[in-house]
Amino acid sequence: MMECSWKVLLLMVFTSLGIQYTAIKSFRMTPAPPCSNMAAENRCGHIKDNIRRALCEDVNSQRSKKHILILATSRSGSSFLGQLFNQNSDIFYLFEPLHTVWNLFIKSNDQDTIDKRSLVGAYRDLLHNLYDCDFYALENYIKPVPEDHVAPSLFRSGASNALCSPPVCNQSQRMDERECLNKCKRVNLTLASTACRYKHMAIKTIRIPDINNLRALAEDPRLNLKIIHLVRDPRAVLASRIATFSDYRPFQIWNSSGKKPQKVDMELIGNTCIDYSTSVETGFSRPPWLKGKYMLVRYEDIAMDPVKKANEIYNFVGLEWKKSLSMWIEQNTKNVTTYYNKFTTKRDSSKTAENWRLHLNFNIVQAVQQICNKTLSQLGYRVVDSVQQLNNLPQSLVEPRMFLPFV
Template sequence: MMECSWKVLLLIVFTSLGIQYTAIKSLRMNFTSPCRNVAENRCGHIKDNVTRVLCEDINGQQGRKHILILATARSGSSFLGQLFNQNSDIFYLFEPLYHVQSMFTNANGLPTIDRRSLLGAYRDLLHNLYDCDFYLLENYIKPAPKGHITSSFFRRGSSKALCSPPVCNQSQEVQENQCLKSCRKINLTLASTTCRSYKTIAIKTIRIPEINHMRTLVEDPRLNLKIIHLVRDPRAILASRISTFVDQYRSYQIWNSSGRRPHNADLSLIRNTCTDYSNSVETAFSRPSWLKGKYMLVRYEDLAKDPIKKANEIYNFLGLQWKEGLSSWIEENTNATVSPNFNKFGTIRKSSETIENWRLHLHLSIVQTIQDVCNTTMAQMGYQLVDNIQQLKNLSQSLVEPRTFLPFI
């Protein structure tokens, strides 16, 4: 039986006894110093049982970095995630929240619980995963794991840690396309144990709408959580979704070919994306104390234009060491000659030349509609509007304004 997270249960007991979150945070400040430099015995020198338990919990977490890549669908998040996955010092998970969403979605793709409850489930699972506790995740995987073993872990091939020894029973690491064949089943107890041997855990998700929804985790005194918030021109996002999710965006394909908007062309998804972007950047730009040193905004266009430079900036903000081989991986994956039938969910691109290629594939009518819907968002993030077909198709004039978004330190 996988070990339950008894520390979380203990904190729940504390809460029931009237110990508030702020009090726990205060306790952390009081005993952080004596815990920090304890070697073999860690917190064993502390006589008070409650303080010692909290000390052990925080001491174990303090040396570990927790990273959340917050993005939306078709914004370049898979590539950004690989900047962490390619680092052998990082335990990287690709979209584990997929299992939660799948559990609470019906056959028609509609949620079966309210938004607040779903976000709460997301936060709970993230907290457990950052604690290297995979037990809660088992409740969401379908079919349910047997003996903590499953073959239904979503996109496990996108995580090197899950495709390498000891989690994967191979003598060496295997590539993503080989992982599902060579390492078909995953032992979640072993994955949990392996996770604890890493000093950095990074998780990528497109299922958290706004940074505000992560405030409780960011403020958690036991987590050293930092958020990399990836944004992209909403016109480019929509163009990518139209070409990738064919069935879902069939009305947009008709619109794109005819220039006339069908009555069933639903703007709610892209409108929600822009609203979530605006709410998040408004929060970040107001520089709240809870985000200090915890948040970095990254435009996909800046990352694609100069990926090594931007990747170094991200690593510096997170306090990560640049690994040998990362630069060569970036060069190989951003300067590739791509065939017409390339994998749309992959990371191999000619990045610098495809940043604004959406302009050649999106009808002006759609572009102007999205500009009306997302006007505020685009102004916040430095994306210029177009008024006519000439401006749209002239790729020699970029629609991405030079902007510097400094991390909130």
């Protein structure tokens, strides 16, 4: 008689011993085939024991569901990439749910004394819960604790179509983020958990610094994890942060005057480059735990040909492409309005991908190139030696590169 996979048997052993779910969550196991070679609908039918059959069916159902993670940094184009999944009605998309964890840690601790290991561990645990459609886990980080599992608000919940639609929100028409926040501010976590179970799940985050932090999730047999690692030219990332965030005031002074103030902290952009390099080196080394789970994508490649790149991403994830996605991309990448919103996803993407070169002081460019030289080389970004090279937009700084998914 055919037996279920050894992973399921291990889960059954844990269950019989009364081990807590969190222990199972962190247990690492190497990939194994499904319960048998039978057709999917019959894989677990021969198992008479109810507990074993339930566990086996749970593993099979999770393996058919896609658990997508957009791994990115701030101001790298991740909001646009996230929309490629948010616009798909078959996907339950969440925008930065880990912000809730980060916000609580920041409020409860001095930023310089935060235990980064504990923080990353909390991120990882919450990701697992959300991929399992356990939205109640968010209540551990929402203060005051929601009553009757209704959160007064979630960080930028309006950026998720799933949270702005029935059954989570009683609104039938499509709304933009601002409309949703006005009409659907309160989030019923029970309804979100229920709605999530019938869809694929995609999560966008800028909180995970290194792909190696995701190994436990990648090796978990209950998840069908697909990691889209989004990178962008670090010089462009810094230029966008300078233009967007008020705490980059010293850089703004440097950028406008050309004179470097005494207190300019290059550590953040340096850490961004270190995180890029560490993750890319891991991905390029093709470890077994990332097989079939990792795809590196440059923002600039999406910007130059968004439909083509989006199709490649969908093909890697294993999702069917929809014509409505092509229409949405056309509407949101050919935008010619003069109105500028720093958080919008509507841009003329092919024209704005390298526009940072006209707005970033050459002295800052040189400083970033010195710190991030290795990263620029790894990802195929050319360095410049003069203001003339920097401002010569017809000569792209993005080398033609093919980064094939690890399948």
